[in-house]
Amino acid sequence: MTTAMGAALRRIQLGNALSAFGNGFTVPFLFVYVAQVRDLGASAAGVVLATLAVAALIVLPFTGRVIDRRGPLPVAIAGAITAAVGSLGLGLSATEPTAIVSAALVGAGFAVIQPALATMIVWSSTTQTRSRAFATQFFLNNLGLGIGGLLGGLLVDTAHPSSFVRLFSIESAMFLVLAATVATVRLPKMPKVAGSVPTDERARGGARALLRDRAMVHLCVLGFVMFFACYGQFESGLAAFATEVTRISPATLGIALAANTAAIVLAQFVVLKLVEGRRRSRVIALVGLVWTVAWLAAAVSGAVHGSHAIATAAIISTYALFGVGEAMLSPTVAPLVADLAPAPLIGQYNSAFALVKQLALALGPAVGGMLAGAGMYGAYLTMLVVCSLGITGFALRLGRHLTPAQDNPLRAVPAPVPAQRASAVEPQVAAAA
Numbered sequence: 001m002t003t004a005m006g007a008a009l010r011r012i013q014l015g016n017a018l019s020a021f022g023n024g025f026t027v028p029f030l031f032v033y034v035a036q037v038r039d040l041g042a043s044a045a046g047v048v049l050a051t052l053a054v055a056a057l058i059v060l061p062f063t064g065r066v067i068d069r070r071g072p073l074p075v076a077i078a079g080a081i082t083a084a085v086g087s088l089g090l091g092l093s094a095t096e097p098t099a100i101v102s103a104a105l106v107g108a109g110f111a112v113i114q115p116a117l118a119t120m121i122v123w124s125s126t127t128q129t130r131s132r133a134f135a136t137q138f139f140l141n142n143l144g145l146g147i148g149g150l151l152g153g154l155l156v157d158t159a160h161p162s163s164f165v166r167l168f169s170i171e172s173a174m175f176l177v178l179a180a181t182v183a184t185v186r187l188p189k190m191p192k193v194a195g196s197v198p199t200d201e202r203a204r205g206g207a208r209a210l211l212r213d214r215a216m217v218h219l220c221v222l223g224f225v226m227f228f229a230c231y232g233q234f235e236s237g238l239a240a241f242a243t244e245v246t247r248i249s250p251a252t253l254g255i256a257l258a259a260n261t262a263a264i265v266l267a268q269f270v271v272l273k274l275v276e277g278r279r280r281s282r283v284i285a286l287v288g289l290v291w292t293v294a295w296l297a298a299a300v301s302g303a304v305h306g307s308h309a310i311a312t313a314a315i316i317s318t319y320a321l322f323g324v325g326e327a328m329l330s331p332t333v334a335p336l337v338a339d340l341a342p343a344p345l346i347g348q349y350n351s352a353f354a355l356v357k358q359l360a361l362a363l364g365p366a367v368g369g370m371l372a373g374a375g376m377y378g379a380y381l382t383m384l385v386v387c388s389l390g391i392t393g394f395a396l397r398l399g400r401h402l403t404p405a406q407d408n409p410l411r412a413v414p415a416p417v418p419a420q421r422a423s424a425v426e427p428q429v430a431a432a433a
Helices: 003-024 027-037 042-070 072-092 096-123 130-155 161-183 201-205 207-212 214-229 237-244 250-275 280-303 308-329 333-340 343-373 377-399 419-432
Strands: none
Touching: 003 027, 003 096, 003 130, 003 161, 027 042, 027 130, 027 161, 042 072, 042 096, 042 343, 072 096, 072 161, 096 130, 096 161, 096 333, 096 343, 130 161, 130 250, 130 308, 130 333, 207 214, 207 343, 214 280, 214 333, 214 343, 214 377, 237 250, 237 280, 237 343, 237 377, 250 308, 280 308, 280 333, 280 377, 333 343, 343 377
């Protein structure tokens, strides 16, 4: 990787970390803010949260094409400024309509930022360094969210709306810092992604080319199941199960969530060393098995009624195991999306995968909340164990559609020819010519 690429990547990661830090100030408190602090009620808070997801779903289908035509840098800046305006608007919103409009701006802006930053990371890395770059991004995201959430909890006071205005102002300022930082990035020329699908007729086809790419379609299906069965359950079915069946307190639930973040932060680079040089499809398959164990631990926490300590330890272990699985996915899935894409379609591939993720994050809480509301926790856990095992099966099947360079870029790199051997070969080549 060149010096210019390294400098660009450091600036991108810095902006990404600061925006995650600002986001952490508001994410845990948005529902309480709208429902209680602004006294708009739980239904209005639900609409605001839904608006975040709907806005993202609306803009993502168009984002990739704009990134590929205009470049990721102006798209990231526009998304950051839009999110900054929306965040400040949420802090000042006293009515439901203004809160909904502000949430739409935040959702749309943040949805645009994600594939734009992912494309910038691809442009600023090589096939061999891309896994580490995305692992670092995921690490900084979680670290920033964790620190921001911790500081936000110290600053917030539900009796004083001004304290929430302060939180949203900090988040808005961090989005502007992201825009300013990204604006100083000097991106290298668009790379040719080694091992990608052919770049001639597929590169001109856009969405049709993506749908003809069997490996990418398999990865999108796999991604939907992953986000549905893990991320989509944290704030709905799993939280309800932990409080209603395992019977842990909200404070202990906070500890479990902290265990998830801690597992990611502590394990990320240890896991990275373990998975680098191994087939990506096999690593993803292993994540499915880790999450299967996590859901079985959750089942144990609900079945052990005689020992609250064991039940509590089991549910905290569930969250921690999910964190380990997430740390394994960060250096595998996002780089794989990039390595599947023809160079002119990197933005569209990133946006398509972000759209699949957003759909899963919208449906996951809805299904989990519905089953939890009906008290069907046995069916709920069975569904998620099946989904986790399905991740393993889908990942192994995906491996059959990947080239060696896509599945394991480090092993696919040809070994350098020693200087003595090269000098001995050159005369033979010249004589043959």
